Amino acid sequence: MESETLGRLIDQHAAALELFARQWVDQPEDVVQEAFVRLAGLPIQPSNPRAWLFRTVRNGAINAGVKQRRRRRYETEVATPVSAWFEIKSLGQKEAAVDAESAQAALAALSPDQREIIVAHIWGGLTFDEIAQMAGHSASTAHRIYQAGLTCLRERLGVPCRTNSSRTIPK
Amino acid sequence: MSNEFVPHDSEMNELETALGALVPANSQIDRDRVMFLAGEASFRRLVVQRRWWMAIAASLGVVALGEAGVLAFRPPVRIVEKVVVRENPVAPTPVQVVAPRTETPPPARVDFALSLDRTAYERLAGQVLRYGLDGLPTSPVPRASDVDSMPAHVSRLQLLHDELRNALQDGDAL
The missing domain is CATH 1.10.1740 (Rna Polymerase Sigma Factor; Chain: A)
Incomplete structure (x- = not known):
């Protein structure tokens, strides 16, 4: 290479x-x-x-x-x-719609499957087909898990959530 | 970020956009160190490949040297002449299959004609029995001196003996 x-x-x-x-x-x-x-x-x-x-x-x-x-x-x-997962915006920079620390806490509370797919799709830029190949799911399953994770994030960031996950982060 | 599935409702899209606006924390890896390690790994792979080809070439060279040594120091070919006696192959002796002996009773009547060929006397006797006296071969005429010089019973025996011997030697047709 x-x-x-x-x-x-x-x-x-x-x-x-x-x-x-x-x-x-x-x-x-x-x-x-x-x-x-x-x-x-x-x-x-x-x-x-x-x-x-x-x-x-x-x-x-x-x-x-x-x-x-x-x-x-x-x-x-x-x-x-x-360590912080996201960049903390300094003064003078445009404030993001979601607070970085809140987003980190909300992401940390997701199940591993949901967190993995959300991170890979939003910040990694992988398509659901690529995520499916990586994680061993089908693309539709990956999309369903992604939607469920987003719903939970919305609840944790202030909007009610319809699904609930019992799994926690492996530490 | 490509999304091949149908997007969700507007709130979800807004949340997705808001999350996407967050920038991951700066990478903590040392870029220069990664580049150095990558180059080292690439070089190591090239060295391994080169050593592999060198090993193949060296082994082939050893084989070629060995073959050349064998050809160079091979003893000269000696032509040895010697007489080889070939024996004709002996035909295998037929294996006699001995039939198990069975206790068969002796035949009650023996065919007389079948026993004609056993001895000269029997053959002559058979000839006489079959054709009568005409079947006997012609007897040679005895010389007068011979007949006169021997007794009567001896001369007849001698004549019969000579007749039988002639009959056997000539092989007269029956």
Whole structure:
């Protein structure tokens, strides 16, 4: 892979990939970096590098999350500061319609399936077909989960929600 | 962001747009380090491929050197002449199948004609029985000196013996 192509992919997708991987692991930088290195070392480049990156980061983050939880079981729990998922707008910048901290809290309260699909679709830019291939669902199922997640987000951000999820974030 | 499905209601679209306006936190990865590691991984892959081809070429070279050594140090071909005696293949002896002996009673009457060929005497006797005295071969005329010099019973025996011997030697047709 050409270095220019790799640099462009890093600039375009690194932040979204870290946000995506943050659902499973606290330190997503290593997972994302490893995914880019693996992409550069492939003998044949994938037809859709963005979808390949999201799928690789997903698998790597799930594995890293399992190791992280196993390690925490034997270590003293240390209160680590939770890093922000979104950019906090500074004074002078245009204020977003949704508060970043509220959005982060609302997203964190979603089920893993809903959060994964919402992040991949809104911030990762993946289509529902690509999400379906990545997560092992059908495209219609991915869309249904996405709608249910949006409904829950709307409730948590101030609008009533029709569905309720019992699953929580893996920590 | 492409959405191939029918969009939801307006509130959902507004929420989607509002969420999309949020910018993910800046990436914490070191871009230069990723580029360096990517280049290193690519170079490592090239080195592995190159070593693979070098290993193949080296093994083929070793094989070629071995073949050349075998050809160079091969002993000269000696032509050895020797007489080879070939024996005719012996026909396999037929295996005699011995039939199990069964206790059969002896025949009550033996066909006399079947026993004609057993001995010369029997053959002659059979000839006489079948054709009478005309079936006997002509007896040679004894010389007078021979007849006179031997007793009567000896001369008759001698004549009969000679007659029988001639009959056997000539193989007269029956």
